[in-house]
Amino acid sequence: MSIIDKPDPCFLRFWGVRGSYASPFESHLGVGGNTSCVELRAGNSLLVCDAGTGIIPLGEHIISNDGPRELLVLMTHYHWDHICGLPFFVPAFRRDWRVRFFGPGRDAQEIERSIAAQMRAPYFPVETENWQADIGYVEPQCEGLRHGPFLIRHGSVHHPGVTYGYRITIAGRTVVYVSDNEFRFLDRSLANAGDLSDEDHAIFRSVISEERMAELALIRDADILIHDAQYTEEAYITKRGWGHSCYLDTVDAAIDAGVRLLYLFHHDPGNDDRIVEEMLVRARALIAERGSSLQCEIAREGLVVTL
Numbered sequence: 001m002s003i004i005d006k007p008d009p010c011f012l013r014f015w016g017v018r019g020s021y022a023s024p025f026e027s028h029l030g031v032g033g034n035t036s037c038v039e040l041r042a043g044n045s046l047l048v049c050d051a052g053t054g055i056i057p058l059g060e061h062i063i064s065n066d067g068p069r070e071l072l073v074l075m076t077h078y079h080w081d082h083i084c085g086l087p088f089f090v091p092a093f094r095r096d097w098r099v100r101f102f103g104p105g106r107d108a109q110e111i112e113r114s115i116a117a118q119m120r121a122p123y124f125p126v127e128t129e130n131w132q133a134d135i136g137y138v139e140p141q142c143e144g145l146r147h148g149p150f151l152i153r154h155g156s157v158h159h160p161g162v163t164y165g166y167r168i169t170i171a172g173r174t175v176v177y178v179s180d181n182e183f184r185f186l187d188r189s190l191a192n193a194g195d196l197s198d199e200d201h202a203i204f205r206s207v208i209s210e211e212r213m214a215e216l217a218l219i220r221d222a223d224i225l226i227h228d229a230q231y232t233e234e235a236y237i238t239k240r241g242w243g244h245s246c247y248l249d250t251v252d253a254a255i256d257a258g259v260r261l262l263y264l265f266h267h268d269p270g271n272d273d274r275i276v277e278e279m280l281v282r283a284r285a286l287i288a289e290r291g292s293s294l295q296c297e298i299a300r301e302g303l304v305v306t307l
Helices: 055-063 108-119 185-191 198-219 233-239 247-256 273-289
Strands: 010-016 037-042 045-049 070-074 098-102 134-137 145-147 150-156 164-170 173-178 224-228 261-265 295-298 304-306
Touching (some): 037 164, 045 055, 045 150, 070 150, 098 108, 185 198, 224 247, 247 273, 261 273, 273 295
Parallel strands (some): 045 070, 070 098, 098 134, 173 224
Antiparallel strands (some): 010 304, 145 150, 150 164, 164 173
């Protein structure tokens, strides 16, 4: 992974881009093998989205460089591929660091319990009580969170359990981070529902329309959208309802919502570099077919994007 030590003062960087489990295979290293973790930096303010295995090299990098000793980690949810880097996150074990966490939960105590659970026997020998940093858990706030110049709002998305997507505003730009989400679950379910009455069809169509508006509201007019694009069309046939999007549904939604730049994210560990690159080609072909100005790229480990 190529690391730029001093990019522009306001940027994001991908440290982990895989879903489900880490895949450090030679055939995958062009895109990257670590699970979800994205860094956003604005001057001395550091924001981290998710704590998959990508947070491990992030932690090692930031302790070796001059910079802030404080950060906020936004958890989308607590599935293992999004939290498994925390036991090895070096800043949490340093007394001169201040680390805050936010994620799904009714209060700070529930967030703390969710994060601490994986670091207890019999799952791990070192508990969060052994962390040396100033650790805190942020209470949910209806008006959104502020971390330095970042304004952060969250919304629920379609993934098993309670899962958040984040809409982050910084320097006049909007970055939306939705690591795990299944677009078009309801209308694809209707297509497979079999015989329904006209009345039932009308009810379903109304519900689907409302659901679609809610899906698009979170990502509407985003300058940058980082979104789940895990499945190929073929894979999605057998994995509908698992809480991840077919990449073409992600592209369609980004176009419908007026997104400017889409990064295909949360790559299936079964998809090597060749498959992911082919997905990008087909995604761009769909964009051209729809006559959209959407830009589409692959989220790659180590990629730095200036904000």
